[in-house]
Amino acid sequence: MLKTRHLILGAGPAGLGAALRLQEAGVDWLICEREAEPGGLSASFVDERGFTWDYGGHVLFSHYETFDKRINAARPHAGAWLDHRRESWIWQGDRFIPYPFQYNLHRLPPEGAAACLRGVEEALRVRHDTPPANFRELLLRSFGLPICEHFMFPYNDKVWAWPLNEMDCDWIGERVAMPDIARIRAGFEQRRDDKSWGPNNAFRFPDRGGTGAIWKALADGLPPERLRFRAEAVAVDASARTVRFRGGDVIGYDACISTIPLDQLAALADDPALTPRIPLRASATRVIGIGLAGTPPPDIRTKCWMYFPCANSPHYRVTVFSNYSPSHVPGPGPQWSLMAEVSESPVKRVDADGLVQTCVNALVEDGLIPDPAQIVSTTMRRVPYGYPTPFLGRKACVAELLAALEARSLYSRGRFGAWTYEAGNMDHAFMQGYECVGRLLNGGGPECEPTLNTPHVVNSRYNPESEAFHAPAKP
Numbered sequence: 249m250l251k252t253r254h255l256i257l258g259a260g261p262a263g264l265g266a267a268l269r270l271q272e273a274g275v276d277w278l279i280c281e282r283e284a285e286p287g288g289l290s291a292s293f294v295d296e297r298g299f300t301w302d303y304g305g306h307v308l309f310s311h312y313e314t315f316d317k318r319i320n321a322a323r324p325h326a327g328a329w330l331d332h333r334r335e336s337w338i339w340q341g342d343r344f345i346p347y348p349f350q351y352n353l354h355r356l357p358p359e360g361a362a363a364c365l366r367g368v369e370e371a372l373r374v375r376h377d378t379p380p381a382n383f384r385e386l387l388l389r390s391f392g393l394p395i396c397e398h399f400m401f402p403y404n405d406k407v408w409a410w411p412l413n414e415m416d417c418d419w420i421g422e423r424v425a426m427p428d429i430a431r432i433r434a435g436f437e438q439r440r441d442d443k444s445w446g447p448n449n450a451f452r453f454p455d456r457g458g459t460g461a462i463w464k465a466l467a468d469g470l471p472p473e474r475l476r477f478r479a480e481a482v483a484v485d486a487s488a489r490t491v492r493f494r495g496g497d498v499i500g501y502d503a504c505i506s507t508i509p510l511d512q513l514a515a516l517a518d519d520p521a522l523t524p525r526i527p528l529r530a531s532a533t534r535v536i537g538i539g540l541a542g543t544p545p546p547d548i549r550t551k552c553w554m555y556f557p558c559a560n561s562p563h564y565r566v567t568v569f570s571n572y573s574p575s576h577v578p579g580p581g582p583q584w585s586l587m588a589e590v591s592e593s594p595v596k597r598v599d600a601d602g603l604v605q606t607c608v609n610a611l612v613e614d615g616l617i618p619d620p621a622q623i624v625s626t627t628m629r630r631v632p633y634g635y636p637t638p639f640l641g642r643k644a645c646v647a648e649l650l651a652a653l654e655a656r657s658l659y660s661r662g663r664f665g666a667w668t669y670e671a672g673n674m675d676h677a678f679m680q681g682y683e684c685v686g687r688l689l690n691g692g693g694p695e696c697e698p699t700l701n702t703p704h705v706v707n708s709r710y711n712p713e714s715e716a717f718h719a720p721a722k723p
């Protein structure tokens with residue numbers, strides 16, 4: 249039986265972050281990945297007609313110097329990155345409004361705008377003795393009913409695919425623009441667009457190969473004999489410290505860093521003590537790619553992505569993916585591409601058979617596709633684990649499970665490994681793996697894994713490398 253000191257399950261950003269840290273420390277490790285390529289949810293693919301797609305709208309914005317240095321070193325060639333200024337908009341059925349909605353009320357018809365402003369002013373005047381019980385209540389208390397009805401409720405219903413009153417509020421932080429009333433009034437009164445909110449108002453993108461190019465490059469820099477692809481873990485024996493793979497191989501470990509979904513790891517371990525107390529909730533994402541001949545209509549020529557709260561479209565977001573890099577379309581001749589995302593859950597089913605056509609019809613109706621005859625390619629992929637839902641009771645349930653796993657030398661990290669949306673982006677996932685290894689090699693408590701344990705702190709700043717956990721590895 250093969251034995252490694254550190255076995256990593258999954259070669260997405262979290263697994264590669266762990267591998268890189270182990271490689272830097274010169275310590276034994278092996279990564280096993282089910283698919284034929286690295287990248288996980290952050291991989292990319294090329295469809296039959298040569299259009300490049302990501303698994304949903306990915307943009308790179310980082311909170312960490314450590315992360316930036318590693319990905320810059322992995323893709324050092326001139327022109328490796330294309331810099332973009334965010335152009336994100338909300339489609340209101342008859343017009344585009346810049347994101348965030350509340351700072352751009354002047355774009356609404358006058359009565360609607362005035363009602364939204366009154367609503368948020370009244371909501372913010374009320375003092376509450378208790379924190380909001382759930383996400384829906386937080387939205388109502390923060391924005392008032394008119395803004396919720398125009399945008400917050402329909403959009404969030406669409407994207408999360410679970411009832412908003414069954415979600416907690418712990419994840420909000422930088423993910424939702426909470427209202428600054430002075431800024432809302434200024435936008436309304438001065439009738440000017442305010443688009444600069446948020447951590448991703450500028451972002452960069454690989455020149456070619458989609459987001460997946462980042463993770464391919466990172467994996468290419470690691471010793472190939474330490475990376476096993478098409479190696480799917482099918483059983484974990486936590487007491488023997490072994491993992492069995494499809495095909496029968498068994499690999500032993502001292503510590504296993506797993507980045508596969510937490511509920512799947514618990515099932516592979518087949519141990520009643522590792523069964524989640526509450527079923528973990530997630531939504532699936534369907535990614536619909538539409539390749540077109542010609543050029544985008546003027547209205548969306550510079551837009552990055554658009555949110556769709558309206559009921560006529562199944563998608564919650566559409567990205568003008570050809571605007572991120574010209575290499576996303578195969579040519580010859582002018583071409584462009586749109587990528588739509590649709591969410592799905594046990595309480596929000598999707599008719600997969602007609603979905604591509606339903607999305608196309610809505611895009612035509614909304615004027616984003618001027619002529620369906622221009623469509624030269626359509627593709628659809630389903631991502632079964634898309635968004636880790638911040639359901640009520642999640643924090644305690646996940647913390648218990650992670651602790652029980654850790655007591656068995658199983659370290660579950662990453663977007664679905666730790667079931668965390670607030671620290672579930674690519675930079676976070678990479679750093680979860682990286683920081684976990686730092687702690688394993690050097691000892692230390694939860695403070696050595698700030699991304700996992702204090703996401704609001706890491707999200708509130710750009711984290712210098714000097715503060716990453718870099719003590720030398722133990723002999």
Ligand SMILES: Cc1cc2nc3c(=O)[nH]c(=O)nc-3n(C[C@H](O)[C@H](O)[C@H](O)COP(=O)(O)OP(=O)(O)OC[C@H]3O[C@@H](n4cnc5c(N)ncnc54)[C@H](O)[C@@H]3O)c2cc1C
Binds near residue numbers: 282307479481635665
């Ligand atoms: C629709 C969508 C939009 C997103 N947008 C952004 C964005 O704009 N910016 C951003 O930074 N992030 C974004 N993300 C998040 C980003 O995709 C994740 O942060 C990142 O991929 C998580 O990395 P991970 O390593 O934790 O997990 P994953 O990427 O899920 O990697 C886990 C790996 O484990 C492998 N695996 C699973 N089961 C097994 C098994 N049994 N045996 C072996 N291997 C297995 C999988 O194949 C996978 O490669 C988005 C995600 C989605 C779904």
